[in-house]
Amino acid sequence: MSDPIAPNHTPSAPTRIEVNAERTYDVVVGRHLLGELPGLLGSKVAKVLIIHPESLEATAQGVREDLVEQGYEALLAVIPDAETAKSAQVLEFCWQILGQADFTRSDAIVSIGGGTATDLAGFVAATWLRGISVIHIPTTLLAMVDAAVGGKTGINTAEGKNLVGAFHPPAGVLCDLAALETLPKWDLIAGLAEIIKIGFIADPVILDLVSANAHGFANWPNVSDRLWDVVRDLVERSVAVKARVVSEDLRESSLREILNYGHTFGHALEQVERYAWRHGAAVSVGMVYAAELARLAGRLSDEDVAKHREILTAVGLPITYRGDKWKQLLAAMQRDKKSRGSMLRFVVLDSIGSPGRLEGPDPTLLAAAYAEIARDESAVALG
Numbered sequence: 001m002s003d004p005i006a007p008n009h010t011p012s013a014p015t016r017i018e019v020n021a022e023r024t025y026d027v028v029v030g031r032h033l034l035g036e037l038p039g040l041l042g043s044k045v046a047k048v049l050i051i052h053p054e055s056l057e058a059t060a061q062g063v064r065e066d067l068v069e070q071g072y073e074a075l076l077a078v079i080p081d082a083e084t085a086k087s088a089q090v091l092e093f094c095w096q097i098l099g100q101a102d103f104t105r106s107d108a109i110v111s112i113g114g115g116t117a118t119d120l121a122g123f124v125a126a127t128w129l130r131g132i133s134v135i136h137i138p139t140t141l142l143a144m145v146d147a148a149v150g151g152k153t154g155i156n157t158a159e160g161k162n163l164v165g166a167f168h169p170p171a172g173v174l175c176d177l178a179a180l181e182t183l184p185k186w187d188l189i190a191g192l193a194e195i196i197k198i199g200f201i202a203d204p205v206i207l208d209l210v211s212a213n214a215h216g217f218a219n220w221p222n223v224s225d226r227l228w229d230v231v232r233d234l235v236e237r238s239v240a241v242k243a244r245v246v247s248e249d250l251r252e253s254s255l256r257e258i259l260n261y262g263h264t265f266g267h268a269l270e271q272v273e274r275y276a277w278r279h280g281a282a283v284s285v286g287m288v289y290a291a292e293l294a295r296l297a298g299r300l301s302d303e304d305v306a307k308h309r310e311i312l313t314a315v316g317l318p319i320t321y322r323g324d325k326w327k328q329l330l331a332a333m334q335r336d337k338k339s340r341g342s343m344l345r346f347v348v349l350d351s352i353g354s355p356g357r358l359e360g361p362d363p364t365l366l367a368a369a370y371a372e373i374a375r376d377e378s379a380v381a382l383g
């Protein structure tokens, strides 16, 4: 099977991480995995819609040609880049293609792209005929370790991030590390934020690995084979944690909330900035906010909060935000899915690797934590 992304590293056997969440599927991590796609689709699928942004055109064309060679009818849907893809209009555009091409319940969707493409394509699959099969081929670090893995799909609305969506586990996920060779450095670094998140909530070894190799990521993608091995290790460790959590609590009744560490503030920041910030960068600031909140509530030590700033800064992620947006941020945080009525709920740490919840914190505590991350404390305007 042709692979448009040129290999330049020693291939080794793929790693398969099983997820058991309403269905059982594998997240496969390795190199040059696209040949696995027909096996995942199986012989009952006749038609495949490949959903991808324009930047992944060459890869999508290659996959389409291979599927056609194998006897599938394969169509392409080109979606807008980044967060613009996660909209009702783009969803409707994909439904139109599926309708006009007579897709039935035995047909399938394939996503190729970052987390925005996998979120959108997953929701297309969840909603078409009330649910058809989807296979994700994530091409950003963030999508490999997080977005493509756990069956959360969705789009944004004018009122906020991911407000409409469904839990729709894929039939499989192919994390082809070769795709990362073309990923811009800042998108790679944004993916590190979700990896660091997993480190803080569940796997401190991840934090050691990231700290020890922080300087290496600065030259992405011109890095040593040894750093590629570290990246693979980080992907496998992160997917393993996410697979375990999602297998226990697909629909986020409790445990899964820990994967939302840093997201209450992070999503609010993204919305206030009209999605001009990368998701990973917003989550980075959101984790420092959550750490400060926990410290002010007497739950997290000064050292563990310092560790947040240290590791995020080391890889080039932001840890501060402008100080004059409190009113808008608070309103956006209220729409977080973890809220219950007017009560805000945060995932916080009691120590590294021990996540808990902070429910209905006092408004003065919320504002005090904001002051700790505000870029210019004198500019904090809480009104």
Ligand SMILES: NC(=O)c1ccc[n+]([C@@H]2O[C@H](COP(=O)([O-])OP(=O)(O)OC[C@H]3O[C@@H](n4cnc5c(N)ncnc54)[C@H](O)[C@@H]3O)[C@@H](O)[C@H]2O)c1
Binding pocket: 053, 055, 056, 081, 082, 083, 086, 113, 114, 115, 116, 117, 119, 139, 140, 141, 142, 143, 146, 147, 148, 150, 151, 152, 153, 162, 179, 180, 181, 182, 183, 184, 187, 190, 191, 194, 278, 279, 280
């Ligand atoms: N469903 C979930 O569980 C989950 C988890 C985490 C994040 N997310 C969502 O994921 C989104 C962020 O994903 P992202 O960081 O991947 O952003 P993204 O999808 O916007 O991709 C980042 C950029 O990289 C480009 N790109 C993708 N692959 C490339 C490649 N191999 N080479 C060159 N360029 C490439 C894209 O075109 C885009 O411009 C957010 O919408 C976030 O809410 C969802």
Ligand SMILES: O=C(O)C(=O)C[C@@H](O)[C@H](O)[C@H](O)COP(=O)(O)O
Binding pocket: 146, 150, 152, 161, 162, 194, 252, 256, 257, 259, 260, 263, 337
């Ligand atoms: O898988 C999850 O659960 C997560 O919360 C992972 C997050 O990194 C991701 O950004 C997710 O899309 C956020 O979900 P939301 O429910 O807060 O919209």
Ligand SMILES: [Zn+2]
Binding pocket: 146, 194, 263, 279, 283
């Ligand atoms: Zn996230």
